[in-house]
Amino acid sequence: MNIEKIKEFITTIPVNKVCARDLMAFEKTPRNNILAVVIFSFLAMLVVGVAIYLGQGHHAYNVTREHPWGLLIAVYIFFVVSSTGLCIVGSLGDVFGFKDYELISKRAIFGSIVTILAGFTVIAFEIGHPITMMIYNIASPGLTSAIWWMGTLYGLYLTFMVIEFIFLLKHDMKMARYFGLTGLLVGLAAHSNLGSVFGFLNARPISNGVFYPTYFILTAFITGIFIAFILMGFRYKLDFSEKVKTMLTGLAKIQALLISILIFFVTWKMLTDIYGGMPNRAEVAIHILGSWTFWAEVILAMVIPLYLILKDMGKSHVILFWASMSGMVGIFFMRYNLVHDTQLKPLQMLKTREYQVAPEWIHYFPSSTEIMISLGGLGLCMAMYYVGTKVFNLDEDTKEVK
Amino acid sequence: MARYGMALDYKNCINCKACEVACKEENGVLLGADKHRIWVGVKEIEGEYPLLDIVSSTFMPSQCQHCDDAPCEMVCPTHATYYDDNNVVRVDVDKCILCSYCMNACPYDARYVDDRTMTVDKCTFCSDTRLERGEVTTACQNTCPTKVRTFGDLDDPDSEISELLRTREHFSLKANLGTKPKLFYLT
Numbered sequence: 174m175n176i177e178k179i180k181e182f183i184t185t186i187p188v189n190k191v192c193a194r195d196l197m198a199f200e201k202t203p204r205n206n207i208l209a210v211v212i213f214s215f216l217a218m219l220v221v222g223v224a225i226y227l228g229q230g231h232h233a234y235n236v237t238r239e240h241p242w243g244l245l246i247a248v249y250i251f252f253v254v255s256s257t258g259l260c261i262v263g264s265l266g267d268v269f270g271f272k273d274y275e276l277i278s279k280r281a282i283f284g285s286i287v288t289i290l291a292g293f294t295v296i297a298f299e300i301g302h303p304i305t306m307m308i309y310n311i312a313s314p315g316l317t318s319a320i321w322w323m324g325t326l327y328g329l330y331l332t333f334m335v336i337e338f339i340f341l342l343k344h345d346m347k348m349a350r351y352f353g354l355t356g357l358l359v360g361l362a363a364h365s366n367l368g369s370v371f372g373f374l375n376a377r378p379i380s381n382g383v384f385y386p387t388y389f390i391l392t393a394f395i396t397g398i399f400i401a402f403i404l405m406g407f408r409y410k411l412d413f414s415e416k417v418k419t420m421l422t423g424l425a426k427i428q429a430l431l432i433s434i435l436i437f438f439v440t441w442k443m444l445t446d447i448y449g450g451m452p453n454r455a456e457v458a459i460h461i462l463g464s465w466t467f468w469a470e471v472i473l474a475m476v477i478p479l480y481l482i483l484k485d486m487g488k489s490h491v492i493l494f495w496a497s498m499s500g501m502v503g504i505f506f507m508r509y510n511l512v513h514d515t516q517l518k519p520l521q522m523l524k525t526r527e528y529q530v531a532p533e534w535i536h537y538f539p540s541s542t543e544i545m546i547s548l549g550g551l552g553l554c555m556a557m558y559y560v561g562t563k564v565f566n567l568d569e570d571t572k573e574v575k
Numbered sequence: 576m577a578r579y580g581m582a583l584d585y586k587n588c589i590n591c592k593a594c595e596v597a598c599k600e601e602n603g604v605l606l607g608a609d610k611h612r613i614w615v616g617v618k619e620i621e622g623e624y625p626l627l628d629i630v631s632s633t634f635m636p637s638q639c640q641h642c643d644d645a646p647c648e649m650v651c652p653t654h655a656t657y658y659d660d661n662n663v664v665r666v667d668v669d670k671c672i673l674c675s676y677c678m679n680a681c682p683y684d685a686r687y688v689d690d691r692t693m694t695v696d697k698c699t700f701c702s703d704t705r706l707e708r709g710e711v712t713t714a715c716q717n718t719c720p721t722k723v724r725t726f727g728d729l730d731d732p733d734s735e736i737s738e739l740l741r742t743r744e745h746f747s748l749k750a751n752l753g754t755k756p757k758l759f760y761l762t
Contacts, residue, residue, distance in 0.1 A: 230693060231673075238687050241675035301673020301693050309653035309670045320676050321652035375646055375752050376682035520684035 187342050191563045212555050219549020225542045226298050233542040237535075240516045244539035245299035247512040248547040250367065251505055252292030252554065253327060254389065257364040258397025259285035260334065260357055262424070267337075267346060268353040273420045276569035279341045280404055281397070282353070283561050285360075286334050288400075289327065291554035298546050319369040326363030330356055344570045364389050371515055378454040379461075380515045384442055391435055396504050398428045399478070402490075402497035408568075411491045418490055425487025432479045439471075457518050460534060466506050466513075474503025513537060577728040578662040579700055580641065580757035581713070582739045587721040588634035590615050594715035594724070601704050601714035611687050612698045613638040613715055636723060638715075639664060639685035639698040640748060640756030647677035647686060647697075655694070662757075663702050668694045682749050683756075700726070729757065 199205050225233045236243040263281030266274035297303045306324075315321045333356030340349035368389035371380040401424055405417060413421065446458035461467050481489065481496040517534055539547075561567065594613055598604060604611050616635035621628045645664050648656045655670035656677055671694035678686045678695060689696040700706065701713040716724035727736035736759075739745075745759040 231688070236675075238678065238684070241678040241688075302671070305670065306653065306672040306674070309655070309672065313654045313670055315650075315652040315654050317649045318652040318676070320650065320674055324652065370676070373650065374680055375754075376680055516679065520682060 185343070186339055187566065188564050189566070191560075196560065196563060208555075212552050212559070215548045215552020216556060218545035219552060222542050222545030222549055223298060226546065229542075231301065233540060235538060235540040235543065237537075239519060239535045240513075240537040242512050242516065243299075243537060244509065244543040244547055245295050247505075247509040248550055249292045249296040249299065250511065251508040252288045252295065252550065253364070253367065254393045254396050254504070254508065255400055256285040256289035256292065256334075257360050257390075257393040258395065259288060259400055260330075260360045260397070261394050262397040262401045264353050264357045267341060267349050268357060273423050276416065276420060277401055277405065279338070279565075279569070280408070280567040281401060282334060282338045282341060283565065283567055284400060284404060284558065286331065286338060287554050287557040287561060289331055289334070290557060291550045293327075293331075294553055295546060295550040319366050319373050323363055323366040323370060326359055326366060330360040330363050333359055342565060361390060364393055371511065374515065376520060377515050377518070378451065379446065379457040379518070380511075384438075385511075388435075388438060388442075391431060391438065392504070392507065395428065395431045395435060395474075396501070398424050398431070399497040399500040399504065402494050403501065406491075406494035406497075411494060413490050418488075421490045421493065422487045425482045425490075425493055429479060429482040429487065432475055432482075436475055436479070439475075453518055457514065460517060461510070461514050464510075466510050470503050470506040470510055472503070473499045474501075474507055477503075576660045576662075577711075578730045578757070579706075579726065580729040580736060580759065581700070581716070582725040582736050582743075582745065582759045582761055583636055584723050584725070584761045585635055586633070586761075587723045588615060588636050589721055590617060590634040591720060593718045593720060594636060597714040597718035598698075601701055602699070605690065608687075611689075611696070635760075636715075637683070637685075637748070638758070639681075640683050640754065640758045641698075641700065643755035643757065644753060646680040646682065646752075646754060650676045650680040652676070659702060661700075661702070661706065663700050663706075664697070665699055665702060666694065666696060668692050668696075671695055682752050682754065 199209070234243055234245070259281045262274070263278045263285060265271045266276070266278040267282075300306055310321065310324060314325075333352050337349050337352040337356050340346075340352060365386040368386035371377075372382055372385040374380050402421065405413070405421060409417060443458055443462065447455050449455070478493075478496040478500045481492055487493065516537070519533065519535055592615060595615070598613050599606060599608070599611075602612060614637060616637055618631070618633045618635065621631040641662070641664050643662070645656070645658075648658065648664055651657075652674060653670045653672055655667045655672070657665055657667060659665045671692075673688070673693055673695065675688075675695065678688075686695050686697050688694070705712055705714065705717075711727065713724070713726050716726045725736045725739055727734035729737060729740075731737060739761065740759055744762045746762065747756040747759060750756070
């Protein structure tokens with residue numbers, strides 16, 4: 174009886190039947206053609222990158238004993254931050270009941286699913302033994318490990334997001350709200366745990382502390398809004414209806430507030446890092462201030478989007494679409510910097526007392542395999558999203574709410 | 576059960592690296608692998624020829640500190656890093672997923688990837704070899720020509736290491752982090 178009900182529940186999920194020919198039947202405009210070529214190229218890179226990795230293992234990466242986390246960790250964080258952000262944006266309408274934002278709920282929740290799947294794909298090729306991880310994550314859980322909590326909660330989060338999305342497709346808003354709220358809370362817990370992976374590192378004074386667990390939630394929301402602009406820009410080909418414009422203006426105003434808070438946070442983080450000249454922290458912060466990737470993060474993710482929003486309080490939606498593109502490039506640098514800067518300072522094997530000056534900085538630049546797998550993750554994310562737009566109706570439902 | 580630790584009379588170290596060789600031989604560490612399990616840090620001579628300050632040069636043997644509050648053990652998501660019955664920090668290679676979190680969390684840079692097992696390895700105080708055979712010595716201690724290292728049970732008040740720590744001034748590396756290392760440098 175129960176199996177029958179489950180069968181019925183699954184078979185009544187509204188999906189469009191599509192075949193490969195339907196997927197290729199997109200409007201052959203220059204923009205679409207370029208996007209298709211980009212997605213296929215990235216997917217091809219994923220195949221090549223994974224093939225090299227399977228042949229050479231971690232030797233295909235430029236990670237070292239001194240810098241064990243590289244680009245793939247940064248890209249994983251980039252994707253899961255995007256997922257959490259889209260979950261927050263999607264929840265504005267279907268969980269918290271803000272009517273203006275309901276029209277993006279389904280699209281954002283679907284986006285949160287594909288981004289986290291892309292993140293899981295990338296991390297699968299960074300973790301040395303992913304199958305062992307799945308077994309011993311359950312058989313021998315390390316409850317004092319932030320990675321364990323992060324991974325486990327993200328697994329639960331993905332489950333809740335999928336269930337919420339199904340209820341959204343079925344237009345069962347009540348159940349979608351329950352699962353959406355649970356998924357949001359689990360997602361926020363997972364995401365702040367990801368921040369604590371860095372925050373718990375007593376050995377790394379530049380990262381240690383409460384900053385990252387809270388900063389991750391803030392930057393997730395910011396990332397979610399950037400992606401919301403990009404998704405809506407592609408959906409409406411930058412020709413927005415009044416209803417969409419109202420929503421985007423609202424999101425832009427929230428974004429201005431969030432970026433302002435972020436600038437405030439980062440400024441004080443840098444000042445407290447440098448103030449007093451605490452060894453292992455102050456010189457790392459000063460080194461970070463001298464790196465171009467930090468300024469890429471500041472200019473692309475903070476200054477440009479904030480300036481363009483404040484110019485006319487979020488009414489230039491097309492310009493804000495491009496500002497969001499800039500913002501996402503900046504967010505990528507933000508993630509890369511987070512991972513790299515944590516490991517900048519050598520752990521000083523030769524030291525005899527506290528605070529001996531380290532001999533030099535740790536250098537790292539990703540290998541071609543790491544870059545190919547990372548771009549492949551992006552290609553996979555875009556491909557899954559495109560297929561989703563064909564299989565599911567991601568627009569707002571207009572029929573009566575159940 | 577014991578609580579093993581090691582005292583290092585590091586000023587006696589002559590940097591002959593016999594300890595590194597003995598460790599490789601005893602524990603099957605890859606030949607040529609640099610700074611795996613144990614190493615000798617070198618503080619170069621200060622000054623410029625001919626005004627060299629010869630006594631400024633010191634050798635600092637080091638390895639996993641076998642902390643009582645080991646960050647690598649706490650951050651391990653699968654308990655691959657664990658305390659054995661002798662309070663030695665060990666690695667279960669079957670459970671290690673190579674997430675490298677322990678490498679990032681260890682303040683002493685004592686963890687490295689073993690290219691043969693593709694897991695994160697470390698010094699085990701010869702637990703798989705000598706201790707398992709019933710010997711209360713480590714290969715590095717046993718081979719040291721100047722008797723830099725003293726290995727023993729910290730909970731045994733009559734052990735040589737307990738006596739040394741009672742009678743000699745000593746310090747631990749990065750003691751401010753609260754990891755409670757069980758490697759003690761005698762001054």
